[in-house]
Amino acid sequence: MKSAVETLNPTRVRLTVEVPFEELKDSLDAAYKKINQQVTVKGFRKGKIPARVIDQRFGRGAVLEEAVNDALPKFYTEAVNEAEINPLGQPEVDITELKDGETLNFTAEVDIRPAIEIPDYSGIEVTVDAVEVTDEDIEKSVEQLRERFASTNPVERAAAEGDVVTIDLEAKVDGEVLPDGVANGVSYTIGSGELLDGVDEAVTGLEAGGEATFTSQLKGGSAEGKDAEVTVKVTAVAARELPELDDDFAQLASEFDTLDELKADSRKRLENMKQYDQATQAQERVLEKLLELVEVPVPEKLLEDEVNTRKHNLEHHQLGQMGLTLDKYLEIQGKSAEEFDAETKEQAVKGIKTQFVLDELVNKEKLNVSQEELTEHLMRRAASSGMSPDQFAQAVVEGNQVPMLVGEVARGKALAVVVEAAKVTDTNGEPVDLEDEDDETETAAETVEAVVDGDADEKAEKNEA
Incomplete structure (x- = not known):
């Protein structure tokens, strides 16, 4: 088999493949065998019809069509491997020549991952909200708890x-x-x-x-x-x-003996939440800066499919569960259909670019995913899906989704590497050290998922400067 690759644009190539006819032998044999099981000819037992009789009765063309359909995926895969390209989606195949007993020629156009050059990202600087818990925050938290016991x-x-x-x-x-x-x-x-x-x-x-x-x-x-x-x-x-705010209330509403202990615990919990939000905000803003540094061409067909997927998920899953139509949702949001389409396309472009850039970083930094990291990620995904870890793991294996989960963790690690190299300061001008975050990689994986899967809108609005 001979193959050549032609670059049509940075995200699409055309493979030209020439296959000697003898390489179709296995597929031809399989075609005759398949037809043998499907047809009957008087005078012959089922499955024992000679090839020449099949050719006479049903036409050699039917056999060739069956054989070519069987062989094309194998020859296409060989051509892809030989060209060392990373195809995206299904190819558009065109059989340019088929001569019985001589040759099979075909072309295959397919989108590919673009070549990406990762620049020096150590100079990235971002500002995030300071972690500040006020007495008013504590009072509000305790008051919310008090409301629950009204x-x-x-x-x-x-x-x-x-x-x-x-x-x-x-x-x-x-x-x-x-x-x-x-x-x-x-x-x-x-x-x-x-x-x-x-x-x-x-x-x-x-x-x-x-x-x-x-x-x-x-x-x-x-x-x-x-x-x-x-x-x-x-x-x-x-x-x-409402119950009186005293030690008796603390004992009723918590495991603490005094109101002061309850308030101290509320302060600690609020600080942890704000630190988590700060880490997420840093990751989102560092990612934004990183994407600004890299030129990433986006395949048109991939973008079209991603936009359609996001629209379908919103309309038939998220809004469906809320009992809303897309028109009603747009009315509530105060958006026109054109504005919604433009925003969806923008988010899809960002998601695709994020995936491409972080995957390239995984390769560049030679990042690996340990079994422990994968298990931790699986446990979190199971919890968010409402399934038990065993049920979720079984669904992942049966759906051949393990590589997808590995990719999610790897991209989280890649983003964590960039965040660690960035200069992060808070709104008070104080440097922010995120390296002490025990689950920094997992937090980064969540941030990346939100962008790639299209769930980042609310988080982005919340963290906008």
């Missing part, structure tokens, strides 16, 4: 903000009660904003037995988006009572 007691007075009311609801559109427009015995905290717009104003000031009518746009159900006339009746009013 009790409710019935009261005989008008409902006010913060009270828990039991209500019956009836929604009408054009004077007709909706089939799904009646709900009884609903428990609602006034001011929580968890029900229809206007319900807070309607129930505030009502005592048990009181009712009011208001107009509100329905957020779901059979008349979603329509204005409805809603009647709300209060059947009970209860006041929320």
Whole structure:
């Protein structure tokens, strides 16, 4: 077999392959055997039909087509290995010549990983938020815990903000009660904003037995988006009572004996959370700087597939679970379809570039993934998927996804190497040492996953300077 490679652009090549006909012998034999099992010819036992009879009855062309389809993947793989290229996706194959008994010639166009030159990244500098836990942060944390242990007691007075009311609801559109427009015995905290717009104003000031009518746009159900006339009746009013902030509360809500110990633990936990956020922020910003330093051409077909995948995952998985359509999501976000498409394409480009650059860094720095690192990553992925480690591991093996997990860890290690070489300071001008992070590689792997898989939007907005 002879092959040659032609570079069409930095991300696409054309392979030209010439195959001597004798190299098709095994595939021809397999083709005759397969056809033998599929057809019957009078006078011959099934599976024992001579090749010349198959040629006469069904045509030599059918045999050649079967043989070529069987052989092409093997010849294509040999040509790829000979050319030492890294193909992406499926090739576009064109048989240019097929002469029975003489030769098989074909071309295969395929996207490839572009050649990337990793520059010196030791000069990268980024600024991140300082780790600061204020007394207000501690008070807010303790207050949230206190809210969880609130009790409710019935009261005989008008409902006010913060009270828990039991209500019956009836929604009408054009004077007709909706089939799904009646709900009884609903428990609602006034001011929580968890029900229809206007319900807070309607129930505030009502005592048990009181009712009011208001107009509100329905957020779901059979008349979603329509204005409805809603009647709300209060059947009970209860006041929320918070426990006293003292040592007894600390013992009730935690393993600590005193309120001071509870507050000290809250401070420690908040510091750990902010340190984790700071590390993630540093990784995201270092990655941004690294991508700015590297010229990375992106294959058009790969980009198209990635954009379509992200749209499909958002529309049919994430939004589907929330009961939202893409149009409704865009309305909530205040984005046009064109803006959404542009953002999705931008994020897809960033994800592809991140993968290419970090994979090249893995090779350049000769980074390996240990069994311990892979196991730790598998455990975290299992936890985030809601599966047990054994179930997740089995799914990974059955789906041949082990190389994918290894790649995720390796890219995390590559990013960690760049972060360690970067100069990171906080908003107070103090240097930030991230090398003490026990799970630095795993944190970096999470950061990379978010960018590559398209889950980084919220994190990026949160950490934007």
